[in-house]
Amino acid sequence: MRSVLLIFIFLNLLYAEPITPIPQHIEVDEAKAALGKELFFDTILSVDNTVSCATCHDLNNGGDDGLRFSFGVDGKEGDINSPTVYNAVFNFRQFWNGRAKNLVHQVAGPVTNPVEMASSFNALVQKLKRTAYKNKFDKVYKDGITKENIADAIAEYEKTLITPNAPFDKYLRGDKNAITPKQKEGYMLFKDKGCIACHHGINIGGNLYNKFGVMQYVSSKRLGRYEVTHQEEDKYYFKVPSLRNVARTAPYLHDGRFESLDEVVKFMARYQLGQVITQGEIDKIVAFLHSLSGELPASAKR
């Protein structure tokens, strides 16, 4: 019996796919997540009460805002494309330049960024203490409202924002008809062209940095990892983005330069892989990318 099990495990490992499905559920602290959800949708987080997390991470719209650059307080425009909050928990680091090691550290970024929410945590803690949040935090956290607890609650909510059961995940789980023949061909091309070298794992990306413009120089205002490390060799290295729900998160790339999947697939093939790619191949890969759209979680509804 034991040897049959071992052979089964061995064969599973041998024929494992480089992409793994999103789980149906991950454990969260429900009370903290509920508090975090309230904060996520509350504009109280911004200095002038105009911008919430949901402003740039619209949960009915792919978890981002569909804009090239987001607008923060006073209508100020940022200079980087909002990544989706969906499945962000599975990324190895947060932000395009990876400057936050997890969701808790990520929260501080937009809250204090002068062109996003432009708040300070001291001011925010004081503001929240004058509201019904005081009691709510006291119930959930021993030390009540603190910077750490605000971030912790929002991060706990964000952990619920996962999108299981994408057609491609069903296919990976064994339902061979969950995706179309064209999508299957697209997946084969995705592997054969080398896209898979960087877009793999549970988030089909989100787990390594690579250079923007491997094969040819590409202009970019933002400098990627260099902004964090100030090491010359990190210039233009960005976190490889997740392709989960990519059909819902236009525009594309860290500066939102492309509106369509067609354009970005063509660009990636040329600049990241030096591949000649036909329109027929692009169509198939784009069809495959559409199979990566999962089910929105119940927690995304207000």
Add this chain to the structure above:
Amino acid sequence: MRSVLLIFIFLNLLYAEPITPIPQHIEVDEAKAALGKELFFDTILSVDNTVSCATCHDLNNGGDDGLRFSFGVDGKEGDINSPTVYNAVFNFRQFWNGRAKNLVHQVAGPVTNPVEMASSFNALVQKLKRTAYKNKFDKVYKDGITKENIADAIAEYEKTLITPNAPFDKYLRGDKNAITPKQKEGYMLFKDKGCIACHHGINIGGNLYNKFGVMQYVSSKRLGRYEVTHQEEDKYYFKVPSLRNVARTAPYLHDGRFESLDEVVKFMARYQLGQVITQGEIDKIVAFLHSLSGELPASAKR
């Protein structure tokens, strides 16, 4: 005239290759490098005066030791393959798990590693002060023999260990006959198969981390980046190694599991890219890899 120049620059950027040549020379402090060279070859660095940097980084033998795992003091065997010291200055981080951000930080690793040199810097500083090194350090460094100055001198010497003028670099610089037609075909395959996605830049690698076993699970005792960050998502992510002088640095991979380039190319194609590859294609890629062997610098001679 200016517009001609701009067009020239534009075309150069447009048709730039994803690999750039090793420069002929990089600036170093000659006095420090000379001191560092003496230390590099001196077994005084190890606790029992048996092991020098050159023990595992044989400069006449690809800059590594040709062993699967190196031997340190008391004949102790390590558990990771020595990477070459040649062109290490161009790597974005040092060590397979990237735990040192540059050569200066790297030096401390082997000196204090219990299975390598097993020394302590306090003991080493005291030992060196009783030798002719005392005067030599005093001449070059205001504060004489310190941990920092030992590392600085060795790192300064290592900066001289670059290997320019590989046939492939000559080809990149415009000498179209510097590599054979078979090597050119190998380079095309190297790009078409997707190897280039990770092996690019001046060191053809050495500038990002990726997962060991992208397409299928591969066993590995060492855990890569996880050893540094202790983050689950960093498990099995290793620095993509440089392919400079790869024909001289067998055995291959972080655990030296392969003796030949044929084997490692086949393995990489399957486990990192999920590519079917024929023996004819392997031959061409291996031919290309042989074009990456550069000239040894004068400073490598004792």
